[in-house]
Amino acid sequence: MLSTDPYEWLEKSLKTIHRANWYRQVVTIDSTPGPVVQLAGKSALNFASNDYLGLAGDSRLIQAAVNATSKWGTGSTGSRLLSGHRQLHRDLERAIASLKQTADAIVFSSGYLANLGAIAAVVGQRDLILSDQYNHSSLKNGAILSGARVLDYAHCNLEDLKAKLHQHRLFYRRCLIVTDSVFSMDGDLCPLPELLDLAEEFSCMLLIDEAHATGVLGATGAGCVEHFGCQGRELIQVGTLSKALASLGGYVAGSAQMIDFLRNRAPSWIYTTALTPADTAAAFEAIGICQREPQRRTQLWQNVTYLKQLISQQLPHLKLLPSESSILCIKLENAALVYWVGEKLKAAGIFAPAIRPPTVSTSRIRISLMATHEPIHLHQLVDALHHILPSL
Numbered sequence: 001m002l003s004t005d006p007y008e009w010l011e012k013s014l015k016t017i018h019r020a021n022w023y024r025q026v027v028t029i030d031s032t033p034g035p036v037v038q039l040a041g042k043s044a045l046n047f048a049s050n051d052y053l054g055l056a057g058d059s060r061l062i063q064a065a066v067n068a069t070s071k072w073g074t075g076s077t078g079s080r081l082l083s084g085h086r087q088l089h090r091d092l093e094r095a096i097a098s099l100k101q102t103a104d105a106i107v108f109s110s111g112y113l114a115n116l117g118a119i120a121a122v123v124g125q126r127d128l129i130l131s132d133q134y135n136h137s138s139l140k141n142g143a144i145l146s147g148a149r150v151l152d153y154a155h156c157n158l159e160d161l162k163a164k165l166h167q168h169r170l171f172y173r174r175c176l177i178v179t180d181s182v183f184s185m186d187g188d189l190c191p192l193p194e195l196l197d198l199a200e201e202f203s204c205m206l207l208i209d210e211a212h213a214t215g216v217l218g219a220t221g222a223g224c225v226e227h228f229g230c231q232g233r234e235l236i237q238v239g240t241l242s243k244a245l246a247s248l249g250g251y252v253a254g255s256a257q258m259i260d261f262l263r264n265r266a267p268s269w270i271y272t273t274a275l276t277p278a279d280t281a282a283a284f285e286a287i288g289i290c291q292r293e294p295q296r297r298t299q300l301w302q303n304v305t306y307l308k309q310l311i312s313q314q315l316p317h318l319k320l321l322p323s324e325s326s327i328l329c330i331k332l333e334n335a336a337l338v339y340w341v342g343e344k345l346k347a348a349g350i351f352a353p354a355i356r357p358p359t360v361s362t363s364r365i366r367i368s369l370m371a372t373h374e375p376i377h378l379h380q381l382v383d384a385l386h387h388i389l390p391s392l
């Protein structure tokens with residue numbers, strides 16, 4: 001018998017994580033969400049939130065959640081197919097389908113579970129997945145869970161994707177191309193119209209993850225599909241209720257048959273508890289506001305344009321990663337440096353996270369903008385960067 005402690009490896013692994021400057025910890029926010037938050041007892045400007053439309057502290061969403069809780073209770077008590085289904089869930093699914101202009105939609109308990117469930121349901125061992133190398137963890141793990149053969153293609157590289165389709169497509173039954181629409185750690189967009197053309201040419205399904213695009217891109221906030229005018233083309237749209245829609249949960253929107261199939265075959269929908277009444281009602285309210293108040297999107301895009309302008313004028317040497325969204329990333333040499341800049345920003349009262357390996361391959365400060373940021377907030381950010389960066 002071996003006499004070694006079977007948990008001994010933990011200490012060593014943690015040490016390795018520390019040594020690589022990869023160690024992460026939670027930070028506590030002690031206030032309602034918004035452009036200014038209480039961080040470790042101090043007021044801080046918040047550039048770390050996915051609450052793009054500024055709805056997470058909106059009194060209408062809060063009231064919707066409180067009302068739903070009073071009426072329907074705190075828990076949904078079961079999975080949707082057993083005792084968990086309420087009319088609220090169906091109303092939310094109809095609202096998502098109407099926003100996305102699809103025949104139907106299905107709500108999951110998170111965006112992560114929506115990706116796991118959808119991918120694992122539509123492909124299996126005889127099939128092929130082609131996946132953008134920068135895809136979100138939930139897409140990558142969904143691909144692994146499906147049991148299909150997975151090939152990564154170079155980030156947004158249509159030639160590489162096409163070459164891989166030429167080489168491999170014929171040897172598999174079904175093929176699924178998967179991609180983020182707005183890449184979550186970079187802020188750039190997938191080339192959706194061209195991806196749809198390739199999918200058609202090679203008889204592939206296409207799944208896009210609209211987590212950072214829903215509520216943000218497109219005239220009505222329907223996402224990247226609307227931004228590119230691709231409504232009506234057949235694809236599988238996944239997204240989250242937890243970013244611009246300021247609640248918790250995920251969804252898949254698509255054809256009636258696709259959604260019907262997922263209700264029967266997506267394990268992460270069938271075997272998990274339905275969304276709470278509070279989350280469901282808050283997301284429903286958010287979709288209404290997202291459609292009725294396009295000025296929130298206008299304000300958000302004005303902020304994006306203004307910050308890019310300020311940076312190019314006042315910090316011309318700064319390297320911003322290419323972005324067409326409300327996520328802007330400042331590229332820095334290595335994990336230790338980006339951690340140091342992140343800490344300096346925090347000390348200056350600015351909350352903008354240092355994103356390091358293994359989340360991404362190159363270190364960066366990630367800035368996400370909200371509709372509710374004011375010009376003075378953007379000035380303060382640029383001033384702080386001005387003070388911190390010359391000392392490098």
Ligand SMILES: *Cc1c(COP(=O)(O)O)cnc(C)c1O
Nearest residue numbers: 110111112136184211240242249
């Ligand atoms: C946040 C995110 C998810 C996960 O959504 P949750 O609802 O938070 O689980 C999935 N995909 C992408 C691209 C994301 O950024």
